[in-house]
Amino acid sequence: MTISDGTGTAAPGPPAQSPPVDRAGAAAAAPGGASSRRGWLGGDGGESAKRNLVLVAVLIALVAIGAITQAELYSDSTWVWNNFLSILQLASVIGVVTVGMTFVIIGGGIDLSVGAIVALAGVWATTVATQSYGAAGMIFTAIVVAVVVGLINGLLISYGRLVPFIATLAMLVAARGLAAQISNKQTQVSTNAVINDIASSKVLGIPLLVYILAAVVTAGWVLLNRTTFGRRTVAVGGNVEAARLAGINVKRHTVLLYALSGLCCGIAAIMLTSQGTSAQAAMANLYELDAIAAAIIGGTLLSGGRGTIVGSLLGVIIFATITNLFAINGLSTEAQNMVKGGIIIAAVLVQQFRFKAITRFLARNKLTRTT
Template identity: 80%
Template sequence: MSDSAPTATPDRPGALPAQSPPVDPAVTGAVGKGPGHGSGGTGRLSWWRGDGGEGARRNLALIGVLVVLILIGIATRPDLYGDSGWVWNNILTILKLASVVGVVTVGMTFVIIGGGIDLSVGAIVALAGVWSTTLATQSYGAGGMIFTALLVGLCVGLVNGLLISYGRLVPFIATLAMMVAARGLAAQISGKQTQVSDNATINGIASTDLLGIPLLVYILAAVVVAGWVLLNRTTFGRRTVAVGGNPEAARLAGINVRWHTVLLYALSGLCCGIAAVMLTAQATSAQAAMANLYELDAIAAAIIGGTLLSGGRGTIVGSLLGVIIFSTITNLFAINGLSTEAQNMVKGGIIVAAVLVQQFQFRSLTQFLSRNRLTTG
């Protein structure tokens, strides 16, 4: 028996017309969702709202969390917050702290919206950083180092996507295996030693300021803007929402779901390559253990920002706010002399709380739709 879609015949009312081409959701909006439901939404949505009124409320709530954190900082260290110069420098410190993880989070947001997960991002950053700081690579100058980092990140991301889409591996398993393999390869390349970056141009990326703002912050801003445009103003973004929301419906609508998934993981890998250059510049070195637990930070920031773990919804602005919240928490712990262990416990609690809120919202929506069907039926 053929698995193809039924053709229109007189005795099969409601069957698909034989000559009707598939309807691409890039034109009509995300498959299975009304306009503006997902991050793709429609071209009329503002950058702030992202996915409609719900997105605006969520972003305002995140701003509220930031305000609370600032008030906690003022209450615990009034001596520091009383100095306006220190406050401005501290804001720049938080943004600089958020820059590297923020770039990784942009790629992670695309993957999660598309219905996947990437546990290998930290390892990809490490591998790209180590490979770009070998003596052979450094001999080609800053351009060669940057190109190598981006290429390594892109290629590893492609491998992830191919394993998941065409190897039919579960994203969790495929990227977990890549996490182990990439760190192992990074350790092999570096001989388990720290590789020092001798390139002044690369190292200067972390120490250069433009108009009093670190260059790393500008790089983060550029990646965020590019990610927002790609997600909200292009066919690629609308297809990403469609694939994550309902992959089968997206396939029937004419989207090559497998290849699109490959591209999502390649994009995540490319973001990791950019982050590797930034992190190498900050440390003026690279090693196999760098970017440890970046996957946790990126996933947590995306979830806090409103990205559904089940896929189909999320915003770049929300993810950015999530990164800034975690960076502010890190900064708050640092100025109060609290341990990294306590910080990680707080992060874990926030992640659990965010997932519980998502589950509650999903159950509420499901019950609402069920009641509507019963009423209209």
């Protein structure tokens, strides 16, 4: 630029300064940058990998306990394989629900109504009128009912400005009540062979329910890690105001998150109906607690902004393995619930202390750079 010196001639001024370059961000974004040089155990992705390795170690420890306490059973390779499939089948329904719950928690919310939504979708899908439309009509009904209820949750939270805990707690009560009203407090039997065969069918020796779980988990992983929707979910859960300033429609995205949770509940309703060849208002009891617990065990932060689908799946399998371990050893359900409660508390405490430690480390690092 040029500046007049008052004599009519233009004197050269100071050169224009270029904006500062965010070298750390550039290094992280560039291939082979600082983040990639840290290896697969560095950065946020590395932190998730470490947590997942710990969960795998916990699973191995549980299997080892089973092998020690029931050496006779574990000496039979056929029994071990069948038991493994039984654990996966046991984890399939709650695993599908947990995928939707993981998205909601990462987005900064909570959904206490998932069990009630599964019950309502299952009851509505097994009414005589709905069953007259065949398997396609039952599946369509279950999914539509669950998604609509999820949308209502999202609208109440986003546009009604209700706290997620209160909104979904109210929906829990309302959905259970509506399911009881529709079914007249009776168990509704599914007479559709296609629906009933879902739980008993196997493909290449593996139950069809396990394939459904794998498909939902894969779709959830891709959605969270490879799409704009997933990045926006993390952004909304991490800092709502920052996400809004970045141009994200936070209200609409929140509605979509609860609709996604409803979609998972609709799929789970068909799976659970197939397992029992019936549906009732009391089905899927306490599924919301199991799903939340599995997500927390998998590393999903309760305050939002962090979580993985793989971690949540491992959390579900850990709880299913504990249930199986207690069953083969003839231990009571009460003892099993106490162990689960202890695991949940331990996981939350670990999250709290690790989060505080990381925050202090970043604060010290920032202070060192500025001085």
